[in-house]
Amino acid sequence: MSEAAITLEGWYCLHDFRTMDWAAWKTLSGDQREYAINEFLTFLEKWENVEANKVGSHALYSIMGQKADFMMMLLRPTMEELNEIENAFNKTAFAQYTVKEYSYVSVVELSTYNPQNESGEMDPMIKARLFPELPKWKHVCFYPMDKRRDGDDNWYMLPMEERKKMMYSHGMIGRGYAGKVKQIITGSVGLDDWEWGVTLFSNDMLQFKKLVYEMRFDEVSARYGEFGSFYVGNILTKEAVPAYLQV
Numbered sequence: 135m136s137e138a139a140i141t142l143e144g145w146y147c148l149h150d151f152r153t154m155d156w157a158a159w160k161t162l163s164g165d166q167r168e169y170a171i172n173e174f175l176t177f178l179e180k181w182e183n184v185e186a187n188k189v190g191s192h193a194l195y196s197i198m199g200q201k202a203d204f205m206m207m208l209l210r211p212t213m214e215e216l217n218e219i220e221n222a223f224n225k226t227a228f229a230q231y232t233v234k235e236y237s238y239v240s241v242v243e244l245s246t247y248n249p250q251n252e253s254g255e256m257d258p259m260i261k262a263r264l265f266p267e268l269p270k271w272k273h274v275c276f277y278p279m280d281k282r283r284d285g286d287d288n289w290y291m292l293p294m295e296e297r298k299k300m301m302y303s304h305g306m307i308g309r310g311y312a313g314k315v316k317q318i319i320t321g322s323v324g325l326d327d328w329e330w331g332v333t334l335f336s337n338d339m340l341q342f343k344k345l346v347y348e349m350r351f352d353e354v355s356a357r358y359g360e361f362g363s364f365y366v367g368n369i370l371t372k373e374a375v376p377a378y379l380q381v
């Protein structure tokens with residue numbers, strides 16, 4: 135049997151993708167729309183307080199194309215908190231005018247094939263990566279992925295040493311994008327339909343294309359990567375929400 139890699143887990147994560155039901159939204163009176171918008175803004179304010187107190191983080195992005203209109207990404211210490219937020223949001227008047235398109239449940243994960251800190255204790259850098267404040271960068275790119283388990287190409291049957299080498303090469307490519315792309319890897323084995331959620335942030339949309347393309351040639355992605363649907367979008371700040379919802 136090959137040896138499982140040790141993983142470190144941080145905050146739980148919910149990616150919630152919604153489409154606006156614009157036709158229904160347009161039937162509301164101006165006052166009703168204002169009420170619903172304020173309800174949503176109150177949620178965002180609450181989330182900002184949580185983030186300021188460093189007990190969670192969130193990101194709101196407007197999504198391109200027909201897969202969804204916006205994505206809320208939430209990080210919290212427990213699954214119960216995420217569930218509470220989800221339920222509370224679904225009960226708002228605003229949520230009545232959204233359609234649930236897709237969601238993803240996972241937990242922030244660090245694999246330790248090539249530990250950067252040999253001492254094994256939780257240094258501040260590791261803590262910051264397990265409990266991250268999500269960047270407020272201009273663009274987001276989310277997709278779920280698996281490592282292949284198919285005949286001779288079975289990641290889970292490879293000896294630890296081989297996986298370690300491949301993950302080192304992966305990390306080196308990623309490091310070439312330092313400052314340009316920030317990645318949050320969330321693990322979802324046993325939690326959702328794919329094994330990982332990949333969430334990338336950048337101020338330059340093209341960097342997603344360049345990074346993902348470069349990684350396609352790297353063995354761990356070329357041979358073992360299987361990918362779900364890609365969702366890309368632009369940051370939607372709290373201040374921009376009223377204009378976004380203007381009809």
Ligand code: VOV
Pocket residue numbers: 139244245246247248249279281301302304305307308309311312315316317319330332334345346349350355359
């Ligand atoms: C900014 C880009 C960037 C950087 C710096 C980066 C670095 C790193 C490091 C250092 C490590 C840990 C390796 C180890 O030695 O432990 C990882 C781990 C991981 N990654 Fe990554 N990754 C990036 C980016 C990045 C991308 C774009 C993808 C998607 C792959 C693609 O082809 O589309 C990805 C996936 C993953 C996954 C699924 C894991 C966990 C794999 C497992 O089996 O556990 N990742 N990643």
